[in-house]
Amino acid sequence: MKVSVGDSLSGLIRLYPLQTSHNRHDFNYNNYLQHQGIQAKGFPVGEIHKTGHSQDLYSVCHMIRNNLATKLQQVIPDSMTYKLLAALCLGCRQEITPDTKELFQNTGTIHILAISGLHIGAIFAFFLGLLKLFHFKSKKFHLILIPLIWLVACITGLSPSACRAATILSFITIGEAFRQETIPLNAIAAAAFFSLLINPELLYSVSFQMSYAAYTGIILIYPLMQIKKMHKFLRPLYTLLCISFSAQIMTLPIMAYYFHSISLNSIFINLIAVPAASFLLYGGIILLALPEFISFYLSYIIIGLTHLFIFSLQLFSRIVINLPDLYPTATHVILFYLIIVLVIIYLITRKRHVLRFICCSMSILLVFHGCFTYYIQNHQEIVIRNLYKQSAILLNYKGYYTYLKTTSPNDGLSTYITANHLQALPTHEAFVGQQIKFIQNHLSSSQCSISIIDHTNPTFSHEDIVIITENIYPPNFLEFHPQQIIMDNSNTSHCTKAWQKFCFKNQIPFFKTSEVGTIILKI
Numbered sequence: 001m002k003v004s005v006g007d008s009l010s011g012l013i014r015l016y017p018l019q020t021s022h023n024r025h026d027f028n029y030n031n032y033l034q035h036q037g038i039q040a041k042g043f044p045v046g047e048i049h050k051t052g053h054s055q056d057l058y059s060v061c062h063m064i065r066n067n068l069a070t071k072l073q074q075v076i077p078d079s080m081t082y083k084l085l086a087a088l089c090l091g092c093r094q095e096i097t098p099d100t101k102e103l104f105q106n107t108g109t110i111h112i113l114a115i116s117g118l119h120i121g122a123i124f125a126f127f128l129g130l131l132k133l134f135h136f137k138s139k140k141f142h143l144i145l146i147p148l149i150w151l152v153a154c155i156t157g158l159s160p161s162a163c164r165a166a167t168i169l170s171f172i173t174i175g176e177a178f179r180q181e182t183i184p185l186n187a188i189a190a191a192a193f194f195s196l197l198i199n200p201e202l203l204y205s206v207s208f209q210m211s212y213a214a215y216t217g218i219i220l221i222y223p224l225m226q227i228k229k230m231h232k233f234l235r236p237l238y239t240l241l242c243i244s245f246s247a248q249i250m251t252l253p254i255m256a257y258y259f260h261s262i263s264l265n266s267i268f269i270n271l272i273a274v275p276a277a278s279f280l281l282y283g284g285i286i287l288l289a290l291p292e293f294i295s296f297y298l299s300y301i302i303i304g305l306t307h308l309f310i311f312s313l314q315l316f317s318r319i320v321i322n323l324p325d326l327y328p329t330a331t332h333v334i335l336f337y338l339i340i341v342l343v344i345i346y347l348i349t350r351k352r353h354v355l356r357f358i359c360c361s362m363s364i365l366l367v368f369h370g371c372f373t374y375y376i377q378n379h380q381e382i383v384i385r386n387l388y389k390q391s392a393i394l395l396n397y398k399g400y401y402t403y404l405k406t407t408s409p410n411d412g413l414s415t416y417i418t419a420n421h422l423q424a425l426p427t428h429e430a431f432v433g434q435q436i437k438f439i440q441n442h443l444s445s446s447q448c449s450i451s452i453i454d455h456t457n458p459t460f461s462h463e464d465i466v467i468i469t470e471n472i473y474p475p476n477f478l479e480f481h482p483q484q485i486i487m488d489n490s491n492t493s494h495c496t497k498a499w500q501k502f503c504f505k506n507q508i509p510f511f512k513t514s515e516v517g518t519i520i521l522k523i
Contacts, residue, residue, distance in 0.1 A: 384488055452467045
């Protein structure tokens with residue numbers, strides 16, 4: 001059954017509430033869905049029927065986008081060019097091949113494929129150029145552009161990044177039209193305020209944080225890099241470099257926090273990628289605006305430029321300047337931003353007392369990082385990872401690690417090991433450390449005793465914490481009363497329910513990784 005935006009569907013659906021499960025240092029998909037206002041997943045258990053269609057603004061804009069995409073496909077005979085222009089002009093990224101996506105990711109230009117401030121700004125500049133071409137020089141004529149850029153935002157899918165750019169441009173245009181002194185930073189603050197007023201959950205969106213960090217960087221840092229005397233042919237290249245650098249500087253801490261790596265070569269690759277993408281965007285708009293028989297012949301120019309653009313990205317993809325395995329905390333990020341802001345203030349004011357604040361902030365950052373490094377290298381904890389139908393239990397002992405139990409080579413704990421700078425202990429059957437001992441699935445320390453129950457060790461003993469794996473069912477009678485029972489995700493739902501009933505009957509605290517995610521036990 002073919003469905004489109006605005007269709008109403010009916011059928012028998014089994015709903016499953018989203019679990020809060022997450023693994024440390026991993027992307028939390030359920031959390032992402034909850035921030036989008038989605039609280040449950042549904043799976044059909046019968047036939048789905050289409051019951052109607054509503055003609056609201058969103059469905060009308062989606063229909064317009066589909067019609068424009070169809071025209072683009074008809075006038076462009078080259079598949080790769082069509083898919084790239086559909087993404088650039090209309091936000092249709094579904095047909096972009098995995099290889100193309102990987103190429104853009106490796107070169108740090110993936111933002112080009114998503115409708116964002118770059119695209120809305122380029123389209124705004126295109127319309128502004130048309131107004132000047134027809135001698136509409138009064139600032140009040142610029143108000144015509146506000147509904148136009150919002151129409152573009154609607155047609156391209158009303159993505160949050162497009163809406164942010166349209167909101168900021170609207171505030172700036174209104175201010176200039178009524179001869180008010182426009183401070184771009186105020187426009188950004190107003191746009192952020194109204195966006196959060198409508199949807200406070202946007203504050204937790206990575207794209208929201210990245211976008212406003214980039215906008216703020218361009219406004220604060222770019223003016224400091226301007227040079228008055230420069231050759232007219234070098235000025236556009238230098239301006240583009242400054243804008244790219246300004247945006248990158250303010251987004252680096254966020255990139256390190258969420259993506260754990262920083263691509264430094266993207267600053268230079270964007271010198272080619274951004275103008276090329278803007279030119280292709282304008283080319284796509286012209287192809288959509290002109291009659292089909294004219295657009296068909298003009299498309300061969302766009303096809304040639306697209307292949308040249310992809311070829312240049314492939315050349316640059318061989319040059320990798322990357323900082324991997326970065327795991328800063330929120331405190332690190334805040335301190336980095338404090339230092340960046342203080343440096344900007346100093347470059348504007350040139351006051352010595354600001355230098356003292358910079359030195360003080362850097363000292364605090366160094367002291368905090370030293371304390372944090374010492375803290376993570378003196379951890380003593382057991383990590384029970386949430387892994388579907390598998391077990392992965394790791395011991396972190398003062399900067400070293402060993403697996404207490406693992407049934408999968410891809411246990412996903414490599415990020416935890418890297419983030420905590422752990423070194424592997426040699427293979428062993430038992431482990432004895434300072435005030436800690438692990439023998440035959442039993443671990444004892446000065447704080448607690450832990451037992452891992454599986455088919456090799458199915459017997460229960462007097463332990464404080466019991467970890468259940470491999471579908472070991474509860475006994476009829478428990479001779480001792482543990483402080484808590486933990487089940488990893490290697491157990492079936494039937495076994496889990498049996499343990500839930502057992503713990504409820506015996507009043508034992510019960511936890512399962514499928515609900516709470518990775519469980520960490522301090523020892």
